[in-house]
Amino acid sequence: MFFMLKKIARTLWGDFESRVEVQKFGLLASIFGLIIGSYWSMRIMKDSIFNAIIGMDYQPRAKWLSLAIIIPIILIYNRLVSSYARHHVFYFLIGLYAIISFGFYLGFSSPVYGIENTVKDPYRLIGWAWYVFVESYGSLIVALFWAFTTDTTKPDSARRGFPMIAFFGQLGNIFGPWLLKAKTLGFSNSAPVVGICAVLMIITGLLFWFFMQVTPEEQLTGYEEKGHKEHQEEPGFFEGLKLLFSQPYLLGMFAIIMIYEIIVTIIDFHFKSSVAAVYTSELEVNNYLGNYGTWVGIISMLCVLLGINSIQKWFGIRSSLLLLPVLVLGAVLYLKFNAQSILIAFWIMVFSKAVNYALNQPTLKQLYIPTTKDTKYKAQSWMEVFGGRGAKAAGSYVNDFAGGFKVKYGIVEGINYFLTFSSIISLGLVGVWLVAAIYVARVYTKAVKNNEVVC
Numbered sequence: 001m002f003f004m005l006k007k008i009a010r011t012l013w014g015d016f017e018s019r020v021e022v023q024k025f026g027l028l029a030s031i032f033g034l035i036i037g038s039y040w041s042m043r044i045m046k047d048s049i050f051n052a053i054i055g056m057d058y059q060p061r062a063k064w065l066s067l068a069i070i071i072p073i074i075l076i077y078n079r080l081v082s083s084y085a086r087h088h089v090f091y092f093l094i095g096l097y098a099i100i101s102f103g104f105y106l107g108f109s110s111p112v113y114g115i116e117n118t119v120k121d122p123y124r125l126i127g128w129a130w131y132v133f134v135e136s137y138g139s140l141i142v143a144l145f146w147a148f149t150t151d152t153t154k155p156d157s158a159r160r161g162f163p164m165i166a167f168f169g170q171l172g173n174i175f176g177p178w179l180l181k182a183k184t185l186g187f188s189n190s191a192p193v194v195g196i197c198a199v200l201m202i203i204t205g206l207l208f209w210f211f212m213q214v215t216p217e218e219q220l221t222g223y224e225e226k227g228h229k230e231h232q233e234e235p236g237f238f239e240g241l242k243l244l245f246s247q248p249y250l251l252g253m254f255a256i257i258m259i260y261e262i263i264v265t266i267i268d269f270h271f272k273s274s275v276a277a278v279y280t281s282e283l284e285v286n287n288y289l290g291n292y293g294t295w296v297g298i299i300s301m302l303c304v305l306l307g308i309n310s311i312q313k314w315f316g317i318r319s320s321l322l323l324l325p326v327l328v329l330g331a332v333l334y335l336k337f338n339a340q341s342i343l344i345a346f347w348i349m350v351f352s353k354a355v356n357y358a359l360n361q362p363t364l365k366q367l368y369i370p371t372t373k374d375t376k377y378k379a380q381s382w383m384e385v386f387g388g389r390g391a392k393a394a395g396s397y398v399n400d401f402a403g404g405f406k407v408k409y410g411i412v413e414g415i416n417y418f419l420t421f422s423s424i425i426s427l428g429l430v431g432v433w434l435v436a437a438i439y440v441a442r443v444y445t446k447a448v449k450n451n452e453v454v455c
Contacts, residue, residue, distance in 0.1 A: 024219045025161035027211040028149055029168035031204060035145060037172030038200040039138050040297070041180035042101075044289045045190045046134040047272055049108065052189075052282035053127030055120040056273055060396035063265070065128060066135040067393040073136055077144075086148045087212050091205055093144065097137050098201035104130055105195035115189040115282055139388055150368045152220040155448050158366055166362045167305075173297030173357065181290040183283055190286050244383060247455040249443050253367055254383045255436040256321065258391040259429045260360070263328055264352055265395025266426065267335060271345040278342065292346060299354035318441035320363040324355055325433040332426045367440060370447040371455055 050062060080089045107126050108114040114126075153161065180197065182190045244250045272289070279285045331348045447453070 020216055020219055021157065021161070024211075024215050025164045027207070027215070028161070029165045031207050031211065032145060032165050033168035033172035034200055034204040034207065035141055035172070036169040037176030037180070038197045038204070039134075039142070040173050040176040040293050041193060041290075042134045042197050043138065044177050044181070044286060044293050045193060046131055047289055048282050048286035049115060049190055050127050050131045051120075051272075051276050051285055052115055052118070053120065053124050053130075054122055056276040058122055059131075059269060059272070062128060062131040063135075063389070063392045063396040066132050067389040069132050070136060070139065070389045073140065077140055081144075081147075086144070086151070087208065090141075090144055090148065090208055093140060094201050094205040094208070097133075097141065098198045098205070100133060101194055101198035101201060104133065105191055105198065108189070108191035108194060115191055135389065146365050147368075150365055153369070154221070155366070155369050158369060162362045162365060166357065167301065170297045170301040170357065173300060174294055175297075177290040177293030177297070181287055183287040184290075189282050243455065249440055249455055250383065252436040252440040252443075253364065255432060256364065256440070257383055257388060258394075259433040259436075260324065260328065260356065261388050261391030262395040263332065263426045263429060264349075264356075265392045267331070267345070267349060267352065269396070270335070271342070271349050274342045274345060292350065295346075295350045296353045296357070299350055300357045303354060303359065317363060317366070317444060318438060320359055321437035321441050322434065324360045325430050325437065327355055328352060329427070329430045332423050332430075367444050370444065370453055372453060 050059065111117065149165070180193050182188070182193055185193065187193065244254060275285060275288055279288055331352055335345060335348055
């Protein structure tokens with residue numbers, strides 16, 4: 001069994017140094033696959049349930065609410081990773097999210113407060129709470145997993161193991177929204193699926209505990225610069241924010257993360273508003289978006305299998321970082337001239353997400369390797385959690401103009417005017433994205449070559 005796994009791993013990702021290295025990344029990849037599987041299922045339900053209870057027109061405001069609430073959550077998260085072992089923090093957070101998920105399952109099952117009540121009302125607080133909950137899960141748990149992984153992995157090992165983790169993530173991305181759909185499982189709405197996700201979270205925590213028990217200490221050692229000592233003083237709540245705005249390298253990474261999220265948030269709102277206009281029931285919206293989520297996973301996995309990760313091996317990290325902004329630029333322009341087609345919006349979103357997950361995200365995670373623990377845990381949480389939410393809030397601010405254009409010019413012309421307006425903004429942002437990608441790639445390459453810590 002191990003020989004077969006090692007052979008497959010060598011064929012796809014290169015020669016691993018030892019059996020324990022394959023075991024390490026095999027377990028981490030399985031954990032990540034479960035995280036992504038449950039997250040993508042909830043991510044699809046986030047929109048279908050929110051639309052059923054509140055209404056899709058309020059989605060931009062939900063993203064603003066997520067930004068406001070994520071700030072105190074980050075402060076608590078930073079306190080936890082400052083005071084306790086990282087794996088203990090993971091146990092606590094995954095257990096807490098499982099308990100809260102079960103609470104949502106009970107709430108959504110209620111005929112009065114849940115999905116069976118088909119009267120959309122912005123004062124139904126459970127819809128807002130659900131949206132924020134799913135957004136925070138995707139940010140915190142994924143960020144904590146990658147912070148732990150980059151902190152316990154050396155650069156050479158990361159080049160072999162991170163694509164494996166990304167591959168299993170795509171499997172979770174495929175099977176999560178494909179299997180965990182109310183219509184597929186024979187339910188009348190998504191409430192029972194929320195309960196199933198709670199069970200998956202518990203299983204994820206148990207598998208992470210098993211990983212810590214069987215992984216040798218030498219496999220949990222990360223990047224170290226000779227003579228460098230980690231900062232030993234207990235960091236304050238805002239240390240990660242100070243690091244972020246004092247280091248050009250981190251600001252470059254921050255720009256890459258934010259600009260992608262801003263542009264994709266604009267396209268995503270256009271796509272999901274179109275879906276909500278065509279399909280009326282929560283079950284059908286969930287089923288359609290579930291198909292979208294599955295195709296994101298399929299295309300991502302095909303990208304990995306066809307060697308998209310080899311772009312970095314052949315052409316370097318800069319080429320890996322430059323590919324996505326070029327593709328997103330083409331997607332924005334193509335959507336502008338095909339605004340009325342829900343199918344085109346569907347495939348643009350699929351490919352934008354797929355290339356991000358298969359290539360851009362693993363590449364971005366590698367950029368954290370030549371950094372200190374404070375940067376990995378504190379600055380990364382601000383960049384990926386607050387930055388991601390902030391970017392989505394900024395994109396949602398642009399989306400708020402969509403309603404005004406529709407009122408002023410009518411639905412068809414309003415959409416055309418809105419896409420012209422948003423395309424101009426996107427073109428400028430892509431220019432900044434390209435500059436930031438070139439800069440951080442140069443700094444990373446120099447640091448790894450000279451065995452240095454960037455910040």
